Amino acid sequence: MSDMFIAKGNFPGVIEKLMSRYRVFAPVKNGRYQEFTAIKEAGEADLDFKNTRLSPKGLFHPQAERMFEYSLASDDPQAGIVKESPKDFSPRVILGIRPCDAHAFRVDDANFNTDTIKDPWWIRRREATTLIGLACNAPCATCFCTSMGTGPFDASGLDAMLVDTGDGYAIEVLTEKGKNVLGITSGWESASGEIEAKVAGLRQAAEKSIGKAFDPAQIAPRDTLELFNAPIWDEIQFACINCGTCTFLCPTCWCFDIQDEVQGDKGDRLRLWDSCMFPLFTFHGSGHNPRGQKTQRVRQRFMHKLKYYNDKYGSGTSCVGCGRCVQACPVNIDIRQVGRQMASPGCSCPA
Amino acid sequence: MNNPYLPYPVRIESVITETEDRNLKTFKLVFLNPEDEARFAYTPGQFGMLSVAGQGEIPIGIASSPSEKGFIKFTVNKVGKVTSHLHNMKAGDIMGVRGPMGNWYPWDVLEGKNLVIVGGGFAFTTLRSSIVYMLDPANRSRFGNIDVVYGARNPGLLLYRDELAEWERRDDINMHITVDSTNDPSWKYNVGFVPAVTKQKAPSAENSYAIICGPPIMIKFTLPVLTELGFPPDRIISSLEMRMKCGIGICGRCNLGTEYVCKDGPVFTLEKLSKLPNEY
Numbered sequence: 001m002s003d004m005f006i007a008k009g010n011f012p013g014v015i016e017k018l019m020s021r022y023r024v025f026a027p028v029k030n031g032r033y034q035e036f037t038a039i040k041e042a043g044e045a046d047l048d049f050k051n052t053r054l055s056p057k058g059l060f061h062p063q064a065e066r067m068f069e070y071s072l073a074s075d076d077p078q079a080g081i082v083k084e085s086p087k088d089f090s091p092r093v094i095l096g097i098r099p100c101d102a103h104a105f106r107v108d109d110a111n112f113n114t115d116t117i118k119d120p121w122w123i124r125r126r127e128a129t130t131l132i133g134l135a136c137n138a139p140c141a142t143c144f145c146t147s148m149g150t151g152p153f154d155a156s157g158l159d160a161m162l163v164d165t166g167d168g169y170a171i172e173v174l175t176e177k178g179k180n181v182l183g184i185t186s187g188w189e190s191a192s193g194e195i196e197a198k199v200a201g202l203r204q205a206a207e208k209s210i211g212k213a214f215d216p217a218q219i220a221p222r223d224t225l226e227l228f229n230a231p232i233w234d235e236i237q238f239a240c241i242n243c244g245t246c247t248f249l250c251p252t253c254w255c256f257d258i259q260d261e262v263q264g265d266k267g268d269r270l271r272l273w274d275s276c277m278f279p280l281f282t283f284h285g286s287g288h289n290p291r292g293q294k295t296q297r298v299r300q301r302f303m304h305k306l307k308y309y310n311d312k313y314g315s316g317t318s319c320v321g322c323g324r325c326v327q328a329c330p331v332n333i334d335i336r337q338v339g340r341q342m343a344s345p346g347c348s349c350p351a
Numbered sequence: 352m353n354n355p356y357l358p359y360p361v362r363i364e365s366v367i368t369e370t371e372d373r374n375l376k377t378f379k380l381v382f383l384n385p386e387d388e389a390r391f392a393y394t395p396g397q398f399g400m401l402s403v404a405g406q407g408e409i410p411i412g413i414a415s416s417p418s419e420k421g422f423i424k425f426t427v428n429k430v431g432k433v434t435s436h437l438h439n440m441k442a443g444d445i446m447g448v449r450g451p452m453g454n455w456y457p458w459d460v461l462e463g464k465n466l467v468i469v470g471g472g473f474a475f476t477t478l479r480s481s482i483v484y485m486l487d488p489a490n491r492s493r494f495g496n497i498d499v500v501y502g503a504r505n506p507g508l509l510l511y512r513d514e515l516a517e518w519e520r521r522d523d524i525n526m527h528i529t530v531d532s533t534n535d536p537s538w539k540y541n542v543g544f545v546p547a548v549t550k551q552k553a554p555s556a557e558n559s560y561a562i563i564c565g566p567p568i569m570i571k572f573t574l575p576v577l578t579e580l581g582f583p584p585d586r587i588i589s590s591l592e593m594r595m596k597c598g599i600g601i602c603g604r605c606n607l608g609t610e611y612v613c614k615d616g617p618v619f620t621l622e623k624l625s626k627l628p629n630e631y
Contacts, residue, residue, distance in 0.1 A: 079404075081383075119355075120353075120354050224626075
């Protein structure tokens, strides 16, 4: 349900106002693709897009990030002692994030912020961030969010959600953070019944345009080891080249590496995205590798997303149906097809 | 908010070369900030992440026992980048440690039980921690008989030889030290593989738990012996090794089904392991 409406002509003023209070990140056109970037002027934000090629996970879990720094100078009494690197946790707005990607952060929260596990950097970035989403009026052919517990108008991971009505944006405010955004900006008017009806129509059309990919509820009750040992994996992994593109684009692939990098007598400890597709991911110093075969690695990715996550947390999957891996896989491996096979391992037909 | 990735700074107090091949060294570490020692309160079976600035981090089982105060000990096999660098470090050098990490041997369940400890090669570190812990006067009465089968390829590859000899002399622990082979005429202990010696010594499974750590081949051939002796899968306890980075259940690489070995393990019963994907 929309709270307010703004004409498109007034929207740059909203962005400018936000920029005076927050660091603002928005989709910015870079070559053929949009990419979430810190904008310096309102005009850089490009809200006429399908989705960004890279998911916005890097805004919370950067692809490469300095964790710590240290000196190795022999005359430094602090040499060898690891210290936290400075980071910017000042308030920021992410504008134009898609509902599936916002939902992904809630999936990732289950890994980074639990009763027993607290990743300080993830948590502080989450706290500092207001998510102003943009509903999807025209989902891609590869989208399957509605099968994965979210949808083109799912506002559950957002602080506020915009809907592009053609000549303006309707906004639904969902949290205190979202209210603040509305409070400091101007140009809004009450959403009329006509706007309401238009948003409802856009929502219905968008949801209807997305087909059923597979049913995760059919995978959840299956016996884990039976699925693990099912013969489907040989066929699924056959074409895979273990490039890791799927894991890098995925908004819910959070696995990372920690590496030290030294220049002269100063060093950094870095956190870097890693991928279960790479043999080195599990390679022991001794030479032993528990997942030395491609089949094992491909199986790990899909089992972790569609089965282990559910086994561990009791509900859901760690896939939001954004379709990036389907679009970018160089050998056309399609998680929707894999999901169907996992739902009924006896049958590998496309239906 | 505590930063679980930030190592406690420690000083290397001493380095002891444990084995004749010089591939295993024990590092005795002292916390630079004394209050960090209390923060690192651990239980036998847990591990720590050793941090060497400029090199990286490695997960290593804690070899000292919480009954030993003022320091922590780690025995490190030289295999890769960090361990090779560590082997060249010396007393007085500064490094770091994070932890303690993971679960531990289930001491509350083991109370009042007989313990059969089976170890092989350099996988004897957390078992050393456990033995020292159980033999501590404050703890010894909490456990029944303690049998230890510990083997290495030859006498020079046994860890903690002074302590092994001392335990041999005690009457409250039954030591069964063995080597695969030796040409030392003065060798006075067993000769034979760990599974065979376990079978020969046949410790009773009654009211007993077995803890087994060692190379996969040793575990593979010892498990049937323990089963034959009457140990059910929920009374055989082992500890897994995996490549790890965060050590706190976030970074994903030690994932086995629902478990993160670093956080939900490394200690598992055989019964639990049989329900997990066997990718370890």
